[in-house]
Structure formats: structure tokens, C-alpha cells
Amino acid sequence: MGKKLTSRAEDYSKWYNELVVKADLAENSAVRGCMVIKPYGYAIWEKMQAELDKMFKETGHQNAYFPLFVPKSLFEAEEKNAEGFAKECAVVTHYRLQNDPDKPGKLRVDPEARLEEELVVRPTSEAIIWNTFRGWVQSYRDLPLLINQWANVVRWEMRTRLFLRTAEFLWQEGHTAHETKKEALDEAALMNNVYATFAEKFMAIPVIQGLKTESERFAGADETYCIEALMQDGKALQAGTSHFLGQNFAKAFDVKFANKEGKQDYVWATSWGVSTRLMGALIMTHSDDNGLVLPPSLAPNQVVIVPIYKSEEDLNNITEVANSILTDLRAKNITVKYDNRDTHRPGAKFAQHELQGVPIRIAIGPKDLANGTVEIARRDTLTKEVVNLNVLAEKIESLLKEIQDALFNKALDFRNSHITEVDTFEDFKTVLETKTGFISAHWDGTTETEDKIKELTKATIRCVPLDAKEETGVCVYSGKPSARRVLFAKAY
Amino acid sequence: MGKKLTSRAEDYSKWYNELVVKADLAENSAVRGCMVIKPYGYAIWEKMQAELDKMFKETGHQNAYFPLFVPKSLFEAEEKNAEGFAKECAVVTHYRLQNDPDKPGKLRVDPEARLEEELVVRPTSEAIIWNTFRGWVQSYRDLPLLINQWANVVRWEMRTRLFLRTAEFLWQEGHTAHETKKEALDEAALMNNVYATFAEKFMAIPVIQGLKTESERFAGADETYCIEALMQDGKALQAGTSHFLGQNFAKAFDVKFANKEGKQDYVWATSWGVSTRLMGALIMTHSDDNGLVLPPSLAPNQVVIVPIYKSEEDLNNITEVANSILTDLRAKNITVKYDNRDTHRPGAKFAQHELQGVPIRIAIGPKDLANGTVEIARRDTLTKEVVNLNVLAEKIESLLKEIQDALFNKALDFRNSHITEVDTFEDFKTVLETKTGFISAHWDGTTETEDKIKELTKATIRCVPLDAKEETGVCVYSGKPSARRVLFAKAY
Numbered sequence: 001m002g003k004k005l006t007s008r009a010e011d012y013s014k015w016y017n018e019l020v021v022k023a024d025l026a027e028n029s030a031v032r033g034c035m036v037i038k039p040y041g042y043a044i045w046e047k048m049q050a051e052l053d054k055m056f057k058e059t060g061h062q063n064a065y066f067p068l069f070v071p072k073s074l075f076e077a078e079e080k081n082a083e084g085f086a087k088e089c090a091v092v093t094h095y096r097l098q099n100d101p102d103k104p105g106k107l108r109v110d111p112e113a114r115l116e117e118e119l120v121v122r123p124t125s126e127a128i129i130w131n132t133f134r135g136w137v138q139s140y141r142d143l144p145l146l147i148n149q150w151a152n153v154v155r156w157e158m159r160t161r162l163f164l165r166t167a168e169f170l171w172q173e174g175h176t177a178h179e180t181k182k183e184a185l186d187e188a189a190l191m192n193n194v195y196a197t198f199a200e201k202f203m204a205i206p207v208i209q210g211l212k213t214e215s216e217r218f219a220g221a222d223e224t225y226c227i228e229a230l231m232q233d234g235k236a237l238q239a240g241t242s243h244f245l246g247q248n249f250a251k252a253f254d255v256k257f258a259n260k261e262g263k264q265d266y267v268w269a270t271s272w273g274v275s276t277r278l279m280g281a282l283i284m285t286h287s288d289d290n291g292l293v294l295p296p297s298l299a300p301n302q303v304v305i306v307p308i309y310k311s312e313e314d315l316n317n318i319t320e321v322a323n324s325i326l327t328d329l330r331a332k333n334i335t336v337k338y339d340n341r342d343t344h345r346p347g348a349k350f351a352q353h354e355l356q357g358v359p360i361r362i363a364i365g366p367k368d369l370a371n372g373t374v375e376i377a378r379r380d381t382l383t384k385e386v387v388n389l390n391v392l393a394e395k396i397e398s399l400l401k402e403i404q405d406a407l408f409n410k411a412l413d414f415r416n417s418h419i420t421e422v423d424t425f426e427d428f429k430t431v432l433e434t435k436t437g438f439i440s441a442h443w444d445g446t447t448e449t450e451d452k453i454k455e456l457t458k459a460t461i462r463c464v465p466l467d468a469k470e471e472t473g474v475c476v477y478s479g480k481p482s483a484r485r486v487l488f489a490k491a492y
Numbered sequence: 493m494g495k496k497l498t499s500r501a502e503d504y505s506k507w508y509n510e511l512v513v514k515a516d517l518a519e520n521s522a523v524r525g526c527m528v529i530k531p532y533g534y535a536i537w538e539k540m541q542a543e544l545d546k547m548f549k550e551t552g553h554q555n556a557y558f559p560l561f562v563p564k565s566l567f568e569a570e571e572k573n574a575e576g577f578a579k580e581c582a583v584v585t586h587y588r589l590q591n592d593p594d595k596p597g598k599l600r601v602d603p604e605a606r607l608e609e610e611l612v613v614r615p616t617s618e619a620i621i622w623n624t625f626r627g628w629v630q631s632y633r634d635l636p637l638l639i640n641q642w643a644n645v646v647r648w649e650m651r652t653r654l655f656l657r658t659a660e661f662l663w664q665e666g667h668t669a670h671e672t673k674k675e676a677l678d679e680a681a682l683m684n685n686v687y688a689t690f691a692e693k694f695m696a697i698p699v700i701q702g703l704k705t706e707s708e709r710f711a712g713a714d715e716t717y718c719i720e721a722l723m724q725d726g727k728a729l730q731a732g733t734s735h736f737l738g739q740n741f742a743k744a745f746d747v748k749f750a751n752k753e754g755k756q757d758y759v760w761a762t763s764w765g766v767s768t769r770l771m772g773a774l775i776m777t778h779s780d781d782n783g784l785v786l787p788p789s790l791a792p793n794q795v796v797i798v799p800i801y802k803s804e805e806d807l808n809n810i811t812e813v814a815n816s817i818l819t820d821l822r823a824k825n826i827t828v829k830y831d832n833r834d835t836h837r838p839g840a841k842f843a844q845h846e847l848q849g850v851p852i853r854i855a856i857g858p859k860d861l862a863n864g865t866v867e868i869a870r871r872d873t874l875t876k877e878v879v880n881l882n883v884l885a886e887k888i889e890s891l892l893k894e895i896q897d898a899l900f901n902k903a904l905d906f907r908n909s910h911i912t913e914v915d916t917f918e919d920f921k922t923v924l925e926t927k928t929g930f931i932s933a934h935w936d937g938t939t940e941t942e943d944k945i946k947e948l949t950k951a952t953i954r955c956v957p958l959d960a961k962e963e964t965g966v967c968v969y970s971g972k973p974s975a976r977r978v979l980f981a982k983a984y
Contacts, residue, residue: 029559030559030623031563031611034559037556038556039554039555042554042555043554065528067526069523069526069660075599087589089589090584090586094582095648097583098578105571118601119523119582120589121584141835151644152560152643152644343633
């Protein structure tokens with residue numbers, strides 16, 4: 001496993017990068033800013049995908065697939081969206097390589113094979129999808145269109161970090177079309193709520209649902225819902241967004257329908273997405289200085305069994321017990337692995353499973369055989385316990401639930417203790433420098449003030465929480481009147 | 493639904509294109525050669541993916557994800573592979589767009605944002621993956637590496653057809669690394685066999701397993717296994733390939749390991765893939781002039797229930813019966829949909845479900861209510877039957893199995909009756925012009941003869957079947973000696 005992780009206190013950012021690599025989640029690739037998602041990391045992502053996909057289908061959505069490329073003329077059509085993404089687009093200009101006449105054995109782009117129109121590698125798919133939707137919608141009978149796509153997208157970011165910000169990332173993007181404004185607004189709120197439920201129930205990450213300010217909105221959206229989480233270093237992370245797009249894309253791509261009265265109208269739109277960035281949120285919410293800590297509902301292996309033996313005979317007896325545990329746990333739909341590799345010692349296995357965040361480790365040694373017991377160790381609390389074989393399966397089942405809840409509650413306590421109400425700009429700056437976390441403060445509603453605060457403190461408005469109370473106050477910066485508090489934080 | 497499909501006899505190619513679009517499987521997009529996979533088509537692909545993914549995992553493979561882009565210098569490293577794909581590469585040269593100074597509201601590539609090294613959009617991922625594997629393999633303990641990736645790839649094809657040949661397509665690509673040549677050869681054979689099992693059991697498509705000749709091999713492979721299917725027009729379709737790559741990529745990317753004796757050696761490799769092309773094979777194997785015919789194991793809806801009613805009261809009573817059928821069938825893991833849309837008449841619903849290939853349709857009308865019966869219709873045979881409600885669930889369950897088998901057997905009979913042994917070149921040409929299908933003939937083993945036959949007849953060697961008997965003969969074209977027959981056909 002190599003040497004110990006850098007601790008969080010020592011260097012949080014280094015701790016994160018080391019953990020991602022050492023726990024076999026992902027690594028950098030030969031392509032600037034693009035990562036390789038390794039099998040263990042991908043297995044966690046697959047569990048997220050499966051659960052999200054189920055939730056999308058239960059809310060009536062269907063999957064489809066649209067082209068990777070967006071012709072420049074379509075990319076340009078919705079101006080705000082184009083403007084928002086133009087600076088980070090990978091662009092295909094040629095469709096062929098040829099032998100380089102100057103360098104034997106090397107290739108170069110064939111100058112004769114230049115595309116008539118450049119193709120943008122999708123940074124998001126509104127343009128290509130809305131151009132397609134035009135053909136799918138004639139009348140109100142064709143609505144709503146409730147489509148989701150699982151795909152890779154590319155945004156040419158200059159500063160990248162594994163999972164958190166990569167040039168290519170994996171995501172899902174929902175794209176829906178509706179008869180009325182209200183329906184589209186409801187859809188955007190519904191899907192943001194689906195994300196919140198997923199984050200809290202499966203990822204054990206408490207999130208705040210809110211609306212973005214104008215300057216933080218998705219390019220092309222009239223309203224952006226979001227879920228915001230708090231990492232252990234006190235920085236916020238936007239974990240998912242759901243956009244009400246108004247009729248902007250319908251107008252840009254001329255998507256009209258005949259309503260029930262037979263009149264032509266533009267449809268109303270939403271789009272919503274979460275990405276492999278969620279992996280970063282998962283890691284930074286729960287993990288500790290010993291490595292990854294995974295909530296049981298997303299752990300590729302919820303339980304691992306490690307045999308401790310000196311003789312072949314011991315191993316055989318332990319294997320017999322282990323097999324019966326495997327059977328009992330699998331009958332309860334618990335994913336469990338028997339780590340009987342003879343190439344590694346128990347200590348190395350313990351270290352690996354700890355680093356990789358397996359929620360429960362079962363160790364079986366000769367003494368356990370004699371006593372009819374096993375030793376179980378919880379990854380989250382690092383506590384151990386001796387358990388009788390005859391109650392083991394029930395114990396593990398309830399313990400997995402307990403761990404899932406404990407992780408959520410621990411993260412919730414941390415988050416709640418890191419929301420500070422401040423009423424002066426001095427306090428605002430002090431909190432940011434000392435305690436960090438979310439700052440709940442009054443704001444005058446102007447982009448000017450928002451920009452000024454960002455410039456002075458690096459804190460941005462994460463959201464206007466959906467449950468924000470009406471409360472008369474004055475802006476923490478400008479002193480102008482304000483009707484509710486918003487949440488500021490430094491953010492990933 | 494629009495007007496009737498063109499019949500297969502009239503114009504097979506046109507029938508296929510119309511069917512794909514009318515059955516809501518896919519359509520062309522604004523990007524040359526790239527398709528949109530519509531929700532109904534994607535649902536079938538998802539079923540294929542789920543089953544294949546299960547089979548890959550059962551044979552010990554893990555999923556991972558590698559970058560979309562391949563830097564040109566890596567792309568070049570394995571020369572044969574580079575040469576094979578260079579002519580059809582989409583190439584990213586720039587990473588930013590900017591406002592076009594000459595055209596207000598338009599964008600252009602920013603000439604300042606030219607990449608130092610061009611990026612090839614992966615046409616296949618050997619290069620980027622083998623460059624990564626170098627860091628994953630040190631000793632024999634790290635082997636085998638059994639990796640699979642679900643991804644999109646791009647090959648700039650000039651003549652494209654929905655599903656069969658598209659510039660972008662979806663696929664899975666397995667990439668494995670092994671200690672010994674034998675292990676890698678066994679892996680390539682194993683995965684070809686997994687494909688064959690999948691094609692026959694799930695897609696109900698009989699396939700012939702064989703080896704490709706040198707000129708038809710994957711660029712960079714030492715041996716290519718394949719599964720070959722026969723379409724209803726008598727043309728063959730390569731449905732999957734599995735490659736033994738020798739040490740070619742290990743040498744190109746310097747992937748060595750310490751073997752059990754402590755000596756450094758290059759690893760042995762395989763890669764294998766199937767793609768959305770399988771959708772084309774599925775459609776062309778089973779469908780008829782009325783539309784799509786789907787094997788039950790891949791049908792998004794195995795059963796659809798259509799109510800036939802005049803009064804609200806009838807509908808309520810029918811719905812009650814339908815709900816109880818839904819419960820019974822779902823308890824048997826049968827996917828069933830109650831089509832109670834009030835926007836369409838029963839006739840339109842029948843036509844749609846027939847066009848979309850739902851294996852069994854259940855119709856319930858007022859007379860059925862009185863008699864405790866329903867009418868069931870089989871999509872494959874277009875036959876109808878009245879069935880008592882009390883035996884319906886069992887009947888449907890056994891009928892779905894029967895349909896699955898019937899489709900396979902029908903395709904098998906067709907395929908077997910379209911393999912013709914010929915011993916003269918005259919017969920060869922006659923069979924190709926009249927009966928088509930596979931031609932089993934002797935071949936002298938040279939690329940020269942293979943090319944000549946292709947030039948004269950458009951037929952290629954589809955494979956040397958794995959079960960080909962030793963049989964002394966003379967080449968159908970050159971008259972030179974041959975030890976076994978190979979399969980020729982015109983192919984997609």
C-alpha cells in the first residue's frame with residue numbers, strides 16, 4: 001500500500017489527491033485534465049448510476065442518446081448558452097490523419113480533410129437535443145417529453161482535480177419539454193428534490209436545496225435549482241443542479257406545439273444534471289486520515305472477510321465458516337467478499353480494506369473457530385467487537401443500517417454546526433478566516449454587491465435556500481434592505 | 493403511424509431504414525453520420541447492455557473508464573493500429589471558440605487556442621488503455637487485468653446507416669492483459685463464446701464462430717475471432733469480434749511484468765467488442781413487413797394490454813381486470829404495459845405495438861368481460877387466440893418462452909438453408925447472384941486470391957469456422973490445394 005496518507009489537518013488538498021489515487025478510485029491520464037476512473041472507483045459510480053436511473057424512471061423519464069458532437073451553427077443558436085461555454089470547448093476541425101511527410105512513422109492532420117463546419121465536443125447537450133426535439137413535438141399530445149441521457153461531456157478547464165473538475169467527465173443530463181411554464185418549473189423543482197433525496201439517502205450527504213443567483217445560474221437558464229453540500233474543510237460543493245430554461249431553447253430552435261386550443265406556442269424546458277463530481281463529494285464528506293469511508297449503500301463490498309491462519313488446516317476450517325457466512329449475508333442482499341488471497345498477509349489486507357472504505361471487516365482466526373465467534377470491525381468508527389456466529393447475519397444487517405445513518409448524522413451535525421449567521425461584514429470576514437462553512441447573511445439582491453463580496457473574500461452566494469424565512473434585514477455589505485438571508489461560502 | 497412500410501421484397505434497404513425510424517428506434521441527426529438513439533431503441537440497447545454486463549462480470553471482468561481523447565503521439569505508437577484507423581479519425585485541434593470578428597453573433601475557433609498536440613477522438617481505446625496499463629502492471633501478481641469499458645467511439649465513415657455503420661457509436665470494449673500467450677488466446681476465445689451465447693440465447697440470432705483471415709483482422713491483432721450472422725436478405729453481418737493482440741501493444745507501450753521466475757517479460761493482450769450495430773442485426777434478423785419483431789428477452793414491453801370500450805363503465809371494468817393481469821404478470825417478472833391512452837383508438841394502438849414488435853398483445857373488450865376471457869395476439873406469427881383469465885398468466889409465461897425459441901429456430905432454419913457448398917467458381921458466382929447467403933468453399937489461404945474474389949464478386953471471407961472439418965480440396969478460384977472450407981458472403 002505504500003506509505004501513510006497525508007493527514008487532512010496537514011494538507012487537505014494533498015490528502016484528497018493521495019486518497020483518490022491510493023484507494024484506487026481514479027488517476028490522471030496522458031490527456032491533460034482527463035482522468036482514468038479505475039475499477040474500484042467505477043464500481044461506486046455504477047452504484048450511483050443504478051440508483052439515480054431507477055429514480056429517474058420512477059418519475060417517468062426515459063433514456064435516449066444524442067450525438068457527441070454539436071455543429072458550430074447549432075451551438076451558437078442559444079446565445080447565452082453559447083457564450084457561457086464557448087471559452088471551454090474542444091473543437092473537432094479535421095476528420096483524417098495522414099503520414100507526416102516530414103517525420104517518418106508519424107502522423108499529422110490531413111489538411112485536405114478539414115470539416116466544412118467545425119464540431120464542438122458537447123460541453124452540455126441542450127443545443128443538439130433541442131434541435132432534435134423540434135421534430136418530436138407537434139401537439140400537446142407529444143408533451144411532456146421526459147428524456148435523460150447518460151454521457152461523457154468535455155469542458156476545457158484550465159485547473160483540474162480528479163473527480164471535482166476534469167476536462168472530460170461522466171454525467172447524466174435530463175432534458176424535458178412541457179406545455180406550460182408551471183409544469184416546467186415543477187419539473188425542475190422535482191428533479192432537484194430527487195437529487196437531494198439521492199444525496200441524503202444513498203450518499204449520506206446532507207444537502208441544502210436552493211436557488212442560484214442570476215450570476216451563478218446555468219448559461220441559458222431562467223432559474224437554477226441546486227443542492228449544496230459542505231465538505232470537511234468547510235468549503236461548499238455544488239452537487240447537482242436543475243434548470244428551468246423558460247422558452248429560451250424552444251425559441252432558439254423553433255420548437256412549437258399546437259396547444260389544446262389549437263394555437264401554436266413555444267414549449268417550456270428544463271435540464272438537470274449530476275456528474276462524477278459526486279464522487280468527490282462522497283470522498284470529502286465521509287473519509288478520514290486512514291482513507292476512504294463509504295456509506296454501505298454505495299460500497300462495492302459492504303463486508304469483507306479476512307481469514308487469519310498459520311496452517312492449511314486452519315484455513316480450510318476458516319473457509320468453511322466463511323462460506324456459510326457468505327451464504328447467509330448474500331441471502332440478505334448484502335455484498336460480501338471473501339479475501340482469501342494467499343499473496344497478501346492479513347495486516348496488508350486490513351490496511352487495504354481500511355484505505356478503500358469497506359464498511360465492515362470480519363476477521364476469523366483459529367481462536368474464533370474454537371469459540372464460534374468472529375471479530376467485526378467498523379470502518380467509520382474503527383471499533384471492533386467479537387460476535388457469535390449464530391447472530392452474525394442479523395448483527396451485520398442492522399449494523400449496515402446503523403453505519404449508513406451514523407454517517408449521515410455525523411455529516412449533518414458537522415454541516416449544521418458550520419452555518420453561521422452574521423450581520424456585519426467584519427464578522428463575515430472573521431468567520432470565513434476562522435471557522436469557514438456556510439455563512440447565512442442578508443444580501444441586497446444585486447450582482448454588484450455579490451461580485452464585490454467575492455472579490456474581497458472569495459466567498460460566493462451558494463444559494464437562496466428554498467426554506468429561507470422572510471426576515472427583514474440589511475445587506476451585510478451594502479447596508480441596503482434585504483428580505484431574507486442567503487448562504488455564502490467558499491466553494492469547490 | 494403514417495403509411496405502410498415498404499416491403500422487404502420491394503426494397504430491403506428502404507424497408508430497414510423506414511422501420512428504424514417508424515418504430516422509434518433511431519433517427520439521423522444534424523451531425524453527418526451520427527444518429528440519435530430514441531427512447532424505444534435505447535431501451536432495447538439497455539437490455540442488451542445489462543445482460544452483457546452481467547456476463548462480463550460473471551467471467552471476472554470489471555468496468556472502468558478511460559479518456560475520450562488519445563494524444564496523437566500515443567495514437568501513433570502501435571503502427572498497424574494507427575495505420576488502420578488514421579483515415580477515419582475525428583481530430584480535436586482547438587480548445588476554445590471566440591466571437592467571430594467578421595460575423596456578429598457567430599463564433600469561430602480561437603486561433604490562439606490551438607492545442608500543442610492534436611487529440612484523436614478514440615476510434616477504439618487500445619492506445620490510451622495500454623498507456624495506462626503500463627502503470628498498473630509490475631509483477632505476475634497484478635495479472636490478469638480483466639477490464640471492460642462502456643463508451644462512445646468515433647470512426648469517420650463516409651457511408652453511414654442507422655445502427656449498422658455510424659460515425660459515432662456506442663459499444664463496450666474489453667481490454668485484458670495476461671502472463672502467457674495461452675491465457676490470452678483462451679481469453680479471446682472465451683469472450684467470443686460469450687458473444688455467441690448472448691447472440692443466440694438473448695437476441696435469438698444464430699451465429700457462426702470463426703477466425704478472420706489476415707486481411708480482415710483488427711488492425712494490430714495477431715488473430716481475430718468473430719461471430720457472423722446472416723440477415724434475411726442473404727447478407728452476412730459481423731456481430732462481434734474478439735482479438736488476440738499478442739505482445740504488440742505491450743511492446744508499443746512498454747508494458748512489462750516480473751514473471752514468477754523474476755524475469756521481465758511483455759504481457760499478452762486481448763481486446764473484444766460489440767456495439768450498437770447489434771441493434772441492426774436484431775432488427776434485420778427477425779422483423780417483417782409489418783414492422784419490428786422482438787425476442788421477448790430484449791423487448792422493453794413483453795406484453796401490452798389494450799382496452800376496447802365504448803362507455804366509461806366498460807373501461808372501469810376492463811381496467812379492473814387489466815390491473816389484476818398486471819399484478820399476476822409482474823409477479824412472474826414479465827414486463828407489461830397497460831395502454832389506456834384516451835388519445836388513441838384501439839386500431840391505432842394495435843398498429844403501433846405491431847410496428848414496435850411487442851411480443852404479445854392482450855385485448856380486452858366488453859364481450860371478454862362477460863366471458864372471463866381475453867384475446868391474445870402473437871407478434872411473430874400474427875395469430876390470435878382467446879384465453880381464459882384463470883390460465884392467462886401461465887399461458888403468457890410459456891408463450892414468451894415459445895416465442896423466444898421460435899424466433900431462434902426460424903432464423904436458424906433460414907441460416908442453415910442459406911449455407912451452400914460450392915466447388916467451382918461458376919457455381920460460386922451463380923449462388924451469389926441467386927440464392928445469396930454463406931458460401932462454403934475451399935480457398936488457397938492467400939490474400940491475393942481473397943482480394944481477387946472480392947473484386948470479382950464483392951464476396952469476402954467472413955470467417956474460417958471454428959468447427960470447420962479437415963477436408964482436402966482445391967481452391968474454388970485458383971485451384972491450389974486447401975485443407976478446409978471457409979465461409980464467403982457479401983456482408984454489411
